[in-house]
Amino acid sequence: MTATELDPSGVAAEFRAQVREDVTRLAADGRSLRVVGLLGQETGPAATYARFAGRGFQDVGIEFDLRRVAPEDVEAAVADANLDPDVDGVFLYYPLTDPRGDRWLRELVDPRKDVEGMHSFWSRLLYENQRFVDPDRSVRAILPCTPLAILKLLQKAGMRGTDPSAPLAGVTACVINRSELVGRPLAAMLANDGALVHSLDLTGSVTFEPAIGRHTHDVRDSGVTRAEALATADVVISAVPSRSFELIRGDEIREGAICVDVAEFTNFDPSVRERASVFVPRVGPLTIAMAARNLVRLTSVQ
Template identity: 70%
Template sequence: MTATVLNPSPIAKEYLEEVRRDVTALVEGGRRQPRILGLLGQEEGPAATYARYARRGCEAAGIQLDVEHVEPSEVEARIAAANIDPAIDGIFLYYPLMDRANDHWLRELVDPRKDVEGMHSFWARLLYENQRHVDAGGELRAILPCTPLAIIKLLQHAGLPTERVGDEPPLARITACVINRSELVGRPLAAMLANDGALVHSLDVDGTMTFEPAIGRRAFDVRDSGLDRAAALRDADVVISAVPSRDFELIRGDEIRENAICVDVAEFTNFDPSVLERASVFVPRVGPLTVAMAARNLPRLLRLRGDQS
């Protein structure tokens, strides 16, 4: 058996076309073209490459993305100015902008109503409490972080169920292993999977935790786990790894369950080629769909603000 390799680019194109239809309707209704400001601290490297891809994706969706190079000393003031600038509808931060500790707090400076990445603690609180709408009537959906959301969409295209079966949430019979527990990817992803009913083993350098599914309660629960890497991988129907290190011990085919779905989110590959001989579906990258999800968040933010004119 050889795994199906799922290319995210055609899927991203479908979502960008959906966003373009939304944007076209807004513009035809008299609104100016939506605009995102991207702040970039590096002239070269992964962040600069990502910014270029994001610009192309947004342009394909009819959204103007202006990328500005900023010095570390300028970032906070530039975010503050963008927050109150009526000509800027969304803000996109390309890390690193300062240092690791300060980058963590920069996203808190972004007005959540302009946060196309969905990383502000306002949105994180709704996610972790499994509140899927921001209004009592359930008309306005909460914004989700774009990379974890992109992974969820790819898993659905890879064959994960999306609909409830009776009283069971869609992922009630799924076990997942997520390697990485960062606030950017691993933790919100584990929460999203568990809120849809999956049992999630979350592995990190600090140990293993289990996200218990939100079955019979409002949201997921978390507990320490004694599982090691071998046991977590052996149990998993889905394996997602996002470790940003060349030193990571690659996940081998003999470690995973036969027909598992595997997703590689890392800058440096986290999977050995032998995984292709055992997995059912392998997703080698997520980036194009992350861009599409960020673009998709912008019209939703405009609706949340009531700013469609």
């Protein structure tokens, strides 16, 4: 078996087309959209990401205003964007300060302008499996754009469950990374749709039990090893930002598994492609499309 490579650019193009239609519709009603991006580095991954994001937003008709800021000026820049009636969305490109400071910055972004979906207002809805903002269920909650992109790619790759009422019932997933940016929200999203998720990081492993028979998922310490998690997983997502990470090998994964590489440095050995059914080498283009999609949805709560 040789894995089919799923290029996120093609999937992103499908979503961009829909967003472009939505932006055109809003423009016809006199509503233009503008995103402010805050960047602290002239070079490096954050600068590259910001550059591609700018192209992605502009491609669908959204104005993108990239502002370079010093660490001591970031809070004021966020406040300015929050208060500016001509700014509809705010995108932060990390690192802007230090890890603790960056977590605080996420809380300073007005949730109504949070295209990344990382504010605790949105996180609480996610972890409580509340999919709408209002009691009438007319305004959808915003989901974090990178985990959402991964979920859309998994769906495109053929990830399916066995129960129509729980779309991922019967699916076992392994997520290596439990950060608040990627791993933890992704595990919650998968489990809320019915999957059993083994979540691994440097501190050990926990299992996200599926939200079947209850409103939301449950999390428990599990002690599941890397070998056990990989051997049983239908889908494997790894997002470890380190060159020293022990690459996932083909002989570790279940034959026919779907594998997604989210890391800055590859997390998968080439041998994985000889055993997986689908391999996704990157996620970035779809993350940007999901951020643009989130922005359109935020117009309903602004």
